């Protein structure tokens with residue numbers, strides 16, 4: 001059965017565009033406004049980052065956004081409380097990106113309950129290994145929150161298969177070796193990598209890390225079902241370039257799935 005995320009990413013028949021924003025960057029008050037704007041631009045889902053003091057996978061742009069958010073007192077609890085107040089106005093799935101530590105500190109069961117209450121559809125937990133999923137999956141399942149799993153260019157084939165068979169929502173294919181942030185070009189192995197992930201996946205495969213302009217979006221669309229753009233979106237919001245965001249998100253329009 002398709003979950004909410006999978007449905008949202010496929011029902012329009014076009015490639016998916018999923019922006020990432022850091023909750024609390026620019027003040028938690030701006031979160032609603034940003035989400036409504038991205039929804040209006042045609043984003044198919046939004047990934048909301050929870051700021052954390054040791055963000056091991058984050059590049060400079062996301063790290064700085066995280067520091068700004070932490071400095072103005074943003075916490076997982078405040079984000080969930082805030083999103084709960086305007087969830088009725090958001091129709092696209094919201095996916096939380098958080099490291100494990102804030103979840104454990106919050107309490108897994110309580111987190112799943114409060115996230116569901118805030119209308120959250122999925123979670124990305126980059127430092128949760130496949131082998132350790134069991135202590136969190138039952139709580140997420142109970143509240144119909146999908147766990148989004150990551151694969152990278154260095155993930156062994158057997159492991160990609162295992163992830164493909166467990167996948168819910170979408171598979172997050174990391175297109176570079178290293179941290180988030182803009183890149184000039186992708187690995188030569190990108191096409192083969194994304195195709196191999198697609199071959200074993202029942203759910204859409206979205207590529208992210210280093211995708212920062214329309215040309216790169218179109219390039220990765222050749223090999224997968226959608227894209228996630230973080231650092232560039234954060235920069236454009238910082239520059240208050242809303243037209244630039246609108247234009248970038250609309251790259252997906254008219255590019256059909258398959």
Ligand SMILES: O=P(O)(O)OC[C@@H](O)[C@@H](O)c1c[nH]c2ccccc12
Pocket residue numbers: 020047049057058062097124126179180181182208209210211212228229230231232
């Ligand atoms: O910023 P980029 O290069 O566009 O990549 C997306 C990324 O920022 C976002 O999905 C993300 C931010 N932090 C992460 C940590 C792990 C996995 C993914 C993420």
